[in-house]
Amino acid sequence: MRKLGWLVPALYILFLLLPIYWLVSMSFKTTNEILGAFTLWPKKFTLENYQKIFTDPTWYNGYINSLIYVVINTVISVLVALPAAYAFSRYRFLGDKHLFFWLLTNRMAPAAVFALPFFQLYSAIGLFDTHIAVALAHCLFNIPLAVWILEGFMSSVPRQLDETAYLDGYGFWRFFGKIFVPTIAAGIGVAAFFCFMFSWVELLLAKTLTSVAAKPIAATMTRTASSSGYELGLLAAAGTLTIIPGAFVIYFVRNYIAKGFALGRV
Amino acid sequence: MGSKTHNAMGWLFVLPVVVLVAFNAIIPLMAVVNYSVQETFGNNMFFFEGVKWFEQVLHSDRFHASLGRQLMFSGIVLAIEVPLGVAIALAMPRRGPWVSVCLVLMALPLLIPWNVVGAMWNIFALPDIGMLGRLLNDLGINYNYTQQPISAWATLIAMDVWHWTSLVVLLAYAGLSAIPDAYYQAAKIDGASSWAVFRYIQLPKMKRVLTIAILLRFMDSFNIHTEPFVLTGGGPGNATTLLSIDLVKIALGQFDLGPAAAMSIIYFLIILLLSWIFYVVMTRDEEH
Numbered sequence: 001m002r003k004l005g006w007l008v009p010a011l012y013i014l015f016l017l018l019p020i021y022w023l024v025s026m027s028f029k030t031t032n033e034i035l036g037a038f039t040l041w042p043k044k045f046t047l048e049n050y051q052k053i054f055t056d057p058t059w060y061n062g063y064i065n066s067l068i069y070v071v072i073n074t075v076i077s078v079l080v081a082l083p084a085a086y087a088f089s090r091y092r093f094l095g096d097k098h099l100f101f102w103l104l105t106n107r108m109a110p111a112a113v114f115a116l117p118f119f120q121l122y123s124a125i126g127l128f129d130t131h132i133a134v135a136l137a138h139c140l141f142n143i144p145l146a147v148w149i150l151e152g153f154m155s156s157v158p159r160q161l162d163e164t165a166y167l168d169g170y171g172f173w174r175f176f177g178k179i180f181v182p183t184i185a186a187g188i189g190v191a192a193f194f195c196f197m198f199s200w201v202e203l204l205l206a207k208t209l210t211s212v213a214a215k216p217i218a219a220t221m222t223r224t225a226s227s228s229g230y231e232l233g234l235l236a237a238a239g240t241l242t243i244i245p246g247a248f249v250i251y252f253v254r255n256y257i258a259k260g261f262a263l264g265r266v
Numbered sequence: 267m268g269s270k271t272h273n274a275m276g277w278l279f280v281l282p283v284v285v286l287v288a289f290n291a292i293i294p295l296m297a298v299v300n301y302s303v304q305e306t307f308g309n310n311m312f313f314f315e316g317v318k319w320f321e322q323v324l325h326s327d328r329f330h331a332s333l334g335r336q337l338m339f340s341g342i343v344l345a346i347e348v349p350l351g352v353a354i355a356l357a358m359p360r361r362g363p364w365v366s367v368c369l370v371l372m373a374l375p376l377l378i379p380w381n382v383v384g385a386m387w388n389i390f391a392l393p394d395i396g397m398l399g400r401l402l403n404d405l406g407i408n409y410n411y412t413q414q415p416i417s418a419w420a421t422l423i424a425m426d427v428w429h430w431t432s433l434v435v436l437l438a439y440a441g442l443s444a445i446p447d448a449y450y451q452a453a454k455i456d457g458a459s460s461w462a463v464f465r466y467i468q469l470p471k472m473k474r475v476l477t478i479a480i481l482l483r484f485m486d487s488f489n490i491h492t493e494p495f496v497l498t499g500g501g502p503g504n505a506t507t508l509l510s511i512d513l514v515k516i517a518l519g520q521f522d523l524g525p526a527a528a529m530s531i532i533y534f535l536i537i538l539l540l541s542w543i544f545y546v547v548m549t550r551d552e553e554h
Contacts, residue, residue, distance in 0.1 A: 008357035012435075013371050016428060019390045020374065022397045026389070038400050080286060083279040093276030099284070106291050108537050110489040112510035113530040116517050117294030140290040143283055201379045203492050204514075218379040222496070232389060239382040246377025247370070254366050254373075 020243070027237035034232045049237035059238065062217030065131065066200065067245065069214065072135035074195040077142040078150075078188060085150035086176070090162070100151075103144040111204045114140070119208050133209045134216070138199045145198065146191040153187025154180075193253045200246060217242060301527035319528035328512070329529065333536075336509040340487040343426045347483060348476070350427070351434025355442055356468070358435070369439075372432040384496025387425040411498065415505035418498050422506055425497060426490070430483060437479040441472035477548040481541060488537050509533055 026034055027049055028042040053059040087093070088100055118137055119128070127133040161183065165175040181188070207219045221238050302319055323329050358368055375383070393399035393410045402409040411417040445467065453463050491510040494500070500507035500515075507515075513533065517526035 005357045006359070009354055009359075009368055009372075012354050012431075013368065016371065016375055016432070018397070019386050019428065022390050023386050034395060038395060040397075076286070080282040084283040087273075087276035087279035090270060091273040091276035091279075092270040093272070093274050096276060099280065103283070103287060105538060106287055108485045108489075108534075108541055109291070110491070110510055110513075110530075110533060110537070112489070112491050112513045112517075113298065113534055114290075114294050115514065116523075116526075117297035118290075120297060121293055136286070137290060139286050143287050147283060197377055201377065203379060203381045218381050221385070222381055235385060236389075239378075239386060242379050242382050243374065243377065247374060250370055250373050250377060254369050 023236050024240050026233060027240045029233055029236075031231055031233045046233075049233045050241075052234060053237055053241065059217075059220060062215060062220035062238075063241065065210070065214050066206075066216040066218070069131040069134040069138070069206070069216070070196055070199040072131060073138045073142060073199045074192050076135060077139055077146045077195045078192050081143055081146035081150055081191065082181070082188075083176075085147050085154055086180070088147065088151045089154040090159070100147075103147060107141050107144045107148075109140065111202065115204055115208045118205060122209055128209065129211045129213050131214045134206045134214060135199075137205050137209055138202060141202075142195040142198055145194055149191045149194060150184070150187055153184045153190070157183055189253045193249055196249055197246060200242075298527045298530050301523045302531055303524075305524055319524040320532070323525055323528045323532060329532075331504070332507055332509045332512040335507065336488060339422070339426075339490070339508055340484060342423055343430070343487050344480065344483055346423070346427050347431045347434050348480060351431050351479070352438045352472070352476070354431070354435045355438035356464070358439055360443065369436070372435055374432075375429050376432055380492035381496045383425065383429055384493040387421065387428075387493075388497050391421045413502050415502055418502060418506050422494055422497060425493060426487065429493065430486070434479045434483065437475040438472055441475035442468060445471050473548075477545070480548070481544055484544060485537060485541060488540070 025041055028045050028047070029039070030044055030046050030048065033039060033042070033044055088096060114137075122128050122133045122137070127136075157180070161179070162175065165179055170179070203216065203218045206216045207222075210216065210219065217238065221235055303316060304314055305318075359365055378386070390396045391398045391411055393403055393412075399409060399411070408414075409417050411421040449467050450463070453467060458466075489510060490508060491514065494506055494508055495511055495514075498506045500511045510533075513526060513529055516522050516529065
């Protein structure tokens with residue numbers, strides 16, 4: 001029984017990788033091969049699909065747009081969440097508990113509910129179709145998440161650290177920047193990872209708030225699917241490329257991802 | 267850990283967060299509330315209608331049907347993903363080089379844009395050129411998710427299990443790795459069965475992370491939009507039209523702002539209410 005235990009995760013990982021394999025293998029096939037016959041691996045191996053994406057600006061700009069707003073969002077979310085999480089973990093102030101729960105309720109708001117009012121709001125303030133609009137809109141669910149994760153990490157740091165630093169003559173901001181932030185570096189990594197992830201995968205709001213100048217890659221894919229016929233190979237190549245940034249980021253935080261949630265309070 | 271100090275400075279520290287989130291949450295929510303009580307005939311002319319839209323939505327068969335499908339979807343995926351995720355986390359290696367490999371591979375589906383997940387399964391499950399659809403049909407199973415409601419549902423659920431079980435695994439695994447080895451040694455000395463170890467050591471230690479996992483999975487499965495929209499578009503017919511798909515159809519497709527807004531508010535309240543019930547039930551014991 002115990003010896004066959006490894007089979008469970010192994011089979012599960014196989015199940016996870018099958019659709020991904022299918023996508024990647026399709027990205028190396030020609031459209032004719034995909035539509036013509038069922039093949040388990042590319043018979044006529046081609047890099048044409050990738051070549052098209054890297055040379056056509058409407059394609060590669062999609063990636064650049066997505067990366068720009070995701071990075072802006074991650075930076076804003078973590079920067080404003082840091083002092084807030086510190087306050088929640090160290091201080092008691094009027095309405096602190098209610099405020100914490102109000103923040104979390106925003107994690108529950110269905111994006112579908114906000115699509116139209118977001119469009120109106122960001123059009124009204126003249127930010128429609130800009131990277132900053134998407135970055136700000138994604139703060140709705142990423143800031144609460146970042147505060148939640150960081151608060152967990154900060155609460156696991158003993159308060160004596162703060163007190164010793166003050167006795168040693170550190171001012172608050174110097175202590176915060178020089179001592180406290182490096183202490184919870186892993187927590188910041190995890191929070192940044194989850195902000196990156198949720199902003200990268202979200203499409204409904206990103207699509208609603210952009211038209212041309214800041215159009216995300218995922219939206220480029222859906223629009224191309226309808227306008228240029230059924231170019232499955234091209235779509236598969238574009239899809240494969242969307243997996244890479246996430247896989248890259250996760251490698252750096254692999255030892256901390258699980259811990260991030262274990263420490264967060266409910 | 268010591269008690270927290272009273273410090274009104276706390277408000278200053280949380281101010282940026284409050285301003286940014288409030289800007290995104292309160293202004294749009296007020297817009298939705300506004301629409302939900304008014305009628306418009308275009309030209310930016312609005313008339314106050316009171317609770318008319320709320321009554322209309324609450325009494326509409328269409329809303330009941332989408333809500334029913336939504337509850338069924340969330341119920342099924344929670345019933346599969348939570349036990350499956352826990353079982354996988356229990357079977358995962360605790361240390362060694364395979365841990366990182368497992369964690370990175372398992373996190374992959376979480377990092378794929380939601381419409382790519384939908385598109386990927388859409389093609390993967392096609393009965394003629396997709397791997398899964400082809401395999402099932404070759405095995406003699408009549409499977410075509412674009413035409414049969416049952417196939418569509420099975421595909422939808424398989425896709426969600428594929429997409430999100432890893433989150434439960436990661437959380438449950440985090441809870442498990444926090445258990446000191448001494449607990450297991452003590453259980454071994456007492457000759458405890460593996461069921462007893464699970465029931466009295468592992469499950470209680472995982473309770474907190476499982477609460478988070480169930481809450482997150484519930485909220486996100488109840489809010490799901492992009493993946494089923496790309497996979498089935500709500501079809502065949504209305505078979506997989508979940509609440510949010512219906513909402514977007516009414517709001518952006520038909521531009522019926524009043525009913526859509528009323529539906530949004532009811533939708534949000536249902537999520538808040540159910541999340542609160544989950545939360546209270548799961549943390550009940552900790553009060554004493």
